[in-house]
Amino acid sequence: MPDNQSRPVASAVPLPPVFETLVVVGPGLIGSSVLRRAREFGGLARRVIAVDVSPEVRARVSELGIADEVMADAAEAVAQADCVMLCVPVGAMGPVAAQVLPAMRPGAILTEVGSTKVSVIEAITPYLRPDVPYVPAHPMAGTEFSGPDAGFATLFEKRWCLLTPLDNTPVEAVDAIRTLWERCGARLREMTPAHHDRVCAIVSHLPHLLAFTICGTADDLADETRSEVLDFAASGFRDFTRIAASDPIMWRDIFLLNRDALLEMLARFMEDAQAMARAIRWGDEAYIVDRIERGRKIRKSLIENEQA
Numbered sequence: 001m002p003d004n005q006s007r008p009v010a011s012a013v014p015l016p017p018v019f020e021t022l023v024v025v026g027p028g029l030i031g032s033s034v035l036r037r038a039r040e041f042g043g044l045a046r047r048v049i050a051v052d053v054s055p056e057v058r059a060r061v062s063e064l065g066i067a068d069e070v071m072a073d074a075a076e077a078v079a080q081a082d083c084v085m086l087c088v089p090v091g092a093m094g095p096v097a098a099q100v101l102p103a104m105r106p107g108a109i110l111t112e113v114g115s116t117k118v119s120v121i122e123a124i125t126p127y128l129r130p131d132v133p134y135v136p137a138h139p140m141a142g143t144e145f146s147g148p149d150a151g152f153a154t155l156f157e158k159r160w161c162l163l164t165p166l167d168n169t170p171v172e173a174v175d176a177i178r179t180l181w182e183r184c185g186a187r188l189r190e191m192t193p194a195h196h197d198r199v200c201a202i203v204s205h206l207p208h209l210l211a212f213t214i215c216g217t218a219d220d221l222a223d224e225t226r227s228e229v230l231d232f233a234a235s236g237f238r239d240f241t242r243i244a245a246s247d248p249i250m251w252r253d254i255f256l257l258n259r260d261a262l263l264e265m266l267a268r269f270m271e272d273a274q275a276m277a278r279a280i281r282w283g284d285e286a287y288i289v290d291r292i293e294r295g296r297k298i299r300k301s302l303i304e305n306e307q308a
């Protein structure tokens, strides 16, 4: 169980909700966590509607009782909303925006939680309307699990949520989305979409790439060694396997849609890995110790910032 998956404590004084009706399109890990937060803590929206293409997901969300209404037709649902949050895989953001934007009320806010920003903004932009403010956001919180059962109301507590508003995004719309995430317990930071993509390439996308790759390398080993990997993996390898268990569609989309930043960080990483290989080959103790100490320092800072 993640550290921040504790029993929720509802706020003592009920806050007036930020929105009247919030529609969450894609109530998986992230979307269902927002719905649960709205239900268990209040202050987000008076009414929450979940929309999903999958009949199984819709049935499960209904069983869980985390939305006031569960619908299949996104256009019908969003016509009732003053905020629509897209929580679908990044590759689906453009097609879903094309479906929902024409049906949205004038003045309602469109937001999304995609893990990449430049490509998602590019995919949504052709469908934008001048009377519907769009606030791109990215909660830097998650787990290796997906689907509506994986969500929990405290997922975003003390985690960063990055906002990447466009030059013409009205400040009131940014403030409303900021308040929504603050009420989910998140810390907020604004940055440009391109900066976001470079930061996330190094802190999130490259680590996943390395985890998938190391598991693949272990799996390619001779049968005998592979079984030993499974037997003795209660070691450094185990920590890679957690994130390597993440959803293939989500990560395929992220890798392809943050291609440039990810390839840049991977090239830098490979240079640094080569330098480490060289230091090991030539017995350069100082280099090896310096690199390990830098790793320890980063871990210590994460613990101090309550992000470990």
Ligand SMILES: NC(=O)c1ccc[n+]([C@@H]2O[C@H](COP(=O)([O-])OP(=O)(O)OC[C@H]3O[C@@H](n4cnc5c(N)ncnc54)[C@H](O)[C@@H]3O)[C@@H](O)[C@H]2O)c1
Pocket: 025, 026, 027, 028, 029, 030, 031, 051, 052, 053, 054, 057, 087, 088, 089, 090, 092, 096, 113, 114, 115, 116, 138, 139, 140, 141, 142, 143, 144, 145, 146, 147, 148, 247, 250, 254
């Ligand atoms: N998982 C994480 O750690 C994490 C963290 C931050 C942001 N994100 C981003 O949040 C988004 C959702 O990720 P998740 O982990 O919650 O995924 P998830 O797989 O748990 O949920 C996605 C949901 O979207 C639905 N869906 C897919 N296409 C759809 C469509 N066209 N119309 C309606 N519903 C559709 C799926 O049926 C599923 O229920 C992604 O963009 C991801 O990059 C994920």
Ligand SMILES: O=C(O)C(=O)C[C@]1(C(=O)O)C=C[C@@H](O)C=C1
Pocket: 114, 115, 139, 140, 141, 142, 143, 144, 203, 204, 205, 243, 246
């Ligand atoms: O903690 C995890 O398992 C995650 O994969 C969460 C994580 C991350 O890499 O930190 C994954 C993707 C997101 O866009 C944000 C958060």
